[in-house]
Amino acid sequence: MTARAGAPSSFTVTEFAEVPSLGGLYAKGAAGSVAKRPRAGVLLPQVAYRVPGVDTSGSAARLAEYQEVVGEPASGVLSAGFLHVLAFPLATAVMVRQDFPLGLLGMVHLRQAARVLRPVRIGDRPEILAWAENARAHRRGVQVDLVAEVLVDGVLAYRGVSTYLAKGFSVSGDAGGVPGREGAGQEAPDPDTGAAGQSAPDAGRAPWSPPLPTARWRLGKGIGPEYGAVSGDRNPIHMSALGAKAFGFPRAIAHGMYTAARALAEVGPARRGDAYEWTTEFFKPVLLPGSVDLAIRYAADSGADVAAGPAGGFVYDGWRTGRTTRHFTGTVTPL
Incomplete structure (x- = not known):
C-alpha cells in the first residue's frame, strides 16, 4: 500500500461540508441498486469526495462506546477501525452515485487493508478523502477498491482500502480508476455460493x-x-x-x-x-x-x-x- 496522499490527479474533487449520514445513503443505494443490473463494461467515475475538516471534539462519547463494543482500551486515540468508521460514509457516498456502475446491495466485502502512519486523536480536525478505483476482473464478477484517506494538518495519517466484489458484472476495455495500484492482478477468494x-x-x-x-x-x-x-x-x-x-x-x-x-x-x-x-x-x-x-x-x-x-x-x-x-x-x- 502506498503512503502518498490524494486521489489520482485526473479525478475531479467534490467537497462536502460534513460527512454524510449512512442511513440516507443506504436508502439511496437500495433504490439505485435496482437499475444497476449485472452487465459488461464497468467504468468507475473519476471523482473523489472530500470533507476538509471533521470536528472530532464531539466524538469522544461515540469513541468510548466503540472501544467498549470492540474491546479496545479507553483512549483518546482513534484506532484504524474507528478511522474506517469515520471515513466509511464518504466512501459509501461514492458508491451510491448514479454513475457508479455497481449496485450497493449485494456487494461482498472481500478484504480490508489499512495503514496508520501517525496517531489521530479526539480534538483533531482531520481532512477525509474517498474515491473508487482499480476495477478488475474476478471469476465471479468485478472487484473494486474503495479508498479512504485521513489527513491531519495536511499530512497523511491513515489510508484504508476496502475491496468489494460485485457478482455478475465484468470489465472490458478501460476499467476506470488507476490500473496497477494496490491489489491489481491479484484474484480475491471466491464468494460464498x-x-x-x-x-x-x-x-x-x-x-x-x-x-x-x-x-x-x-x-x-x-x-x-x-x-x-x-x-x-x-x-x-x-x-x-x-x-x-x-x-x-x-x-x-x-x-x-x-x-x-x-x-x-x-x-x-x-x-x-x-x-x-x-x-x-x-x-x-x-x-x-x-x-x-x-x-x-x-x-x-x-x-x-x-x-x-x-x-x-x-x-x-x-x-x-x-x-x-x-x-x-x-x-x-x-x-
Whole structure:
C-alpha cells in the first residue's frame, strides 16, 4: 500500500461540508441498486469526495462506546477501525452515485487493508478523502477498491482500502480508476455460493487446520445492533434474523469490520504501536448468536498459512468454535 496522499490527479474533487449520514445513503443505494443490473463494461467515475475538516471534539462519547463494543482500551486515540468508521460514509457516498456502475446491495466485502502512519486523536480536525478505483476482473464478477484517506494538518495519517466484489458484472476495455495500484492482478477468494455479504475461501487452497486458539468470543445476537449503533452501519443483515433472511441468511450475521476490529483490539495498542499496517481477508460470515475462536501469533511462527503476509508483526485467524469454518485471517504489522 502506498503512503502518498490524494486521489489520482485526473479525478475531479467534490467537497462536502460534513460527512454524510449512512442511513440516507443506504436508502439511496437500495433504490439505485435496482437499475444497476449485472452487465459488461464497468467504468468507475473519476471523482473523489472530500470533507476538509471533521470536528472530532464531539466524538469522544461515540469513541468510548466503540472501544467498549470492540474491546479496545479507553483512549483518546482513534484506532484504524474507528478511522474506517469515520471515513466509511464518504466512501459509501461514492458508491451510491448514479454513475457508479455497481449496485450497493449485494456487494461482498472481500478484504480490508489499512495503514496508520501517525496517531489521530479526539480534538483533531482531520481532512477525509474517498474515491473508487482499480476495477478488475474476478471469476465471479468485478472487484473494486474503495479508498479512504485521513489527513491531519495536511499530512497523511491513515489510508484504508476496502475491496468489494460485485457478482455478475465484468470489465472490458478501460476499467476506470488507476490500473496497477494496490491489489491489481491479484484474484480475491471466491464468494460464498450462498447469500452475498461475506466471502468464502478459495476452493483451490489446501485444507486449513486451525491453530491453537488464544481467545474465544461468545457473540450474542445483540452484537449486530450494538456495533451498528457505534459504526452507523445498520445493514439489515446484521440487525435481526428477519432482516438477514430477506437476503438469504439463516439468521443475522456479525459485521465483518466488527470481527476485524475486535481482532485488532486483541493485538492491542502496545504491540501494534503508533504506526502500523492492518489487513483482514474475510471468508465465511459469523452467524449470530455464535462462538468464534481466535488465534494471534507472531508472523514468523505462523507457517505457510501467511506466506503472502508481511514479515514481522502478528497474524490472526478466526474460526467457528469446534469446527474448521474459517471466518477471517489478518495481519498487524508495526511500521
